[in-house]
């Protein structure tokens with residue numbers, strides 16, 4: 001696990017060839033993305049969209065990597081869900097790193113960074129690609145769940161930090177699989193992939209021997225030889241301890257040493273996990289966290305001293321060290337691929353995965369045969385001699401397993417004894433059934449992948465033009481939360497929350513004796529007024545042209561808080577954003593449609609993830625692309641928020657006239673500045689389009705004005 005700078009994902013658009021690609025931002029608080037030229041007042045007319053344009057279909061992505069916007073949006077949504085579900089951490093939030101950073105990492109506050117699905121090119125495809133992607137995410141969630149909070153600060157020494165990563169990665173995965181034994185097949189598949197992708201220790205050993213020869217010949221320093229041996233031992237330890245399988249063989253004495261140390265490390269990790277569990281130590285509690293880290297440290301120091309790592313690592317540069325988490329990154333896949341074609345690389349990876357499973361199956365059969373042949377006495381001995389890991393204890397014998405004719409009841413009993421091993425995966429001996437699941441994928445993961453393929457939840461709803469593509473970006477919304485406004489609204493909207501307002505007046509439905517007396521008969525009745533926008537529909541169309549850039553954060557904050565407030569009192573929200581380029585190319589994005597149900601925090605996250613990037617304001621084109629949808633839903637209000645003149649004036653005028661027959665067309669114009677002159681300018685601009693209502697409002701004024709419009713609160 002590495003601490004990462006927060007990265008910002010921003011949206012996506014189409015290039016000239018019609019490929020979709022994400023808009024990405026560099027690290028930092030505020031990023032400028034593709035800042036197109038600033039077109040504003042002098043705008044050429046964009047031609048009225050042709051019927052062909054209106055029917056423009058999302059380019060169909062035929063390859064099985066499924067990088068359509070729908071699929072990508074589905075991956076973000078599923079990952080978000082998995083982030084909290086698998087970590088048990090309510091604040092966990094998963095963000096795809098769209099900015100080129102391809103690694104998996106997580107932060108103390110629950111932020112998990114995953115690679116971006118659309119760019120996730122690894123050694124396997126289709127369902128298996130999802131399994132690897134998900135495995136990387138699972139690993140980070142287990143860090144959130146089990147890693148002590150002072151993991152990041154405990155070590156200063158690079159070697160200790162590196163070895164502790166190995167120990168901790170194994171520790172959290174073991175704990176995770178023990179907690180959810182059904183996860184074992186997926187863990188095994190990740191191990192198989194790691195086996196295919198990580199370097200062969202045999203190759204590293206050959207490199208070490210070569211270094212030795214060079215040293216003898218006087219061409220290389222002693223330190224280089226040491227570093228080469230360090231690389232062998234570190235990789236062998238990592239593979240045996242976390243993945244449970246070593247790629248390539250080592251000379252006997254060296255292998256024995258590695259096996260011995262790995263076994264003890266695994267055993268000690270198992271014991272540490274038992275202690276943590278027995279004492280109920282919480283990784284979030286400072287003093288518990290320290291105790292866990294002290295336990296980890298004992299194992300770390302043991303591994304370092306028994307493999308002489310300190311001496312060997314004297315000249316080691318740890319900055320380019322590949323840890324377990326990185327195994328599943330596209331970057332490492334590219335490195336492993338080297339100069340070969342993607343196809344050749346995939347074949348090689350598959351061959352290695354098959355080899356891994358071949359070994360696993362032989363091991364499983366051996367174990368089964370051994371157990372059934374040796375009987376009870378030997379079984380107990382096996383347990384004692386094993387790695388000492390207890391993870392297997394909870395695993396239950398499965399009824400009705402499919403088994404070969406050679407293994408009958410005896411074989412089943414034998415399996416029960418097969419608990420401890422020399423570091424297989426999470427320290428468990430999988431059953432034949434689990435190995436099948438590991439090779440083919442578990443049912444729920446297959447179902448998830450089907451949802452990804454179909455872009456479930458992000459299909460273009462009926463009646464909506466297909467050029468409105470889902471937003472695949474997502475950002476934390478915390479910084480956009482306007483608590484003052486929200487609190488204010490809570491108070492103001494009390495009547496709207498309850499759906500009615502009770503007023504004491506001169507006449508009404510219910511006589512109030514107390515009020516009658518105290519007001520000398522002037523106010524003696526309760527009047528109950530229905531106040532509700534529950535079930536009513538509102539469409540928001542937000543201009544994200546680049547002129548919004550300078551106030552983008554304030555703009556997003558205003559819109560997020562407005563929409564959340566209205567959704568909070570029962571309004572149904574559909575939110576669209578747009579911007580355009582000279583040649584009519586879109587950013588037409590749907591943040592949320594009516595069909596997606598209630599407004600969710602993830603919808604705010606999508607709104608937060610957007611950035612203004614396109615130079616034009618094709619308002620009329622956006623209206624054209626929404627006409628059928630508006631006709632279908634007949635929203636109460638269609639609210640346009642813009643900061644300038646549409647780049648397609650004639651179309652805009654036509655469309656406002658047309659849409660006014662189906663809904664109330666309202667426009668909010670954000671003036672250049674708060675000055676009277678700019679306000680008047682904006683008022684004049686909007687007047688030309690003959691909306692039902694127009695408002696000129698600075699970004700800060702927008703939330704209150706929109707809420708006033710939709711759910712007016714009388715004073």
Ligand SMILES: [Zn+2]
Pocket residue numbers: 001139143169324325
């Ligand atoms: Zn890790």
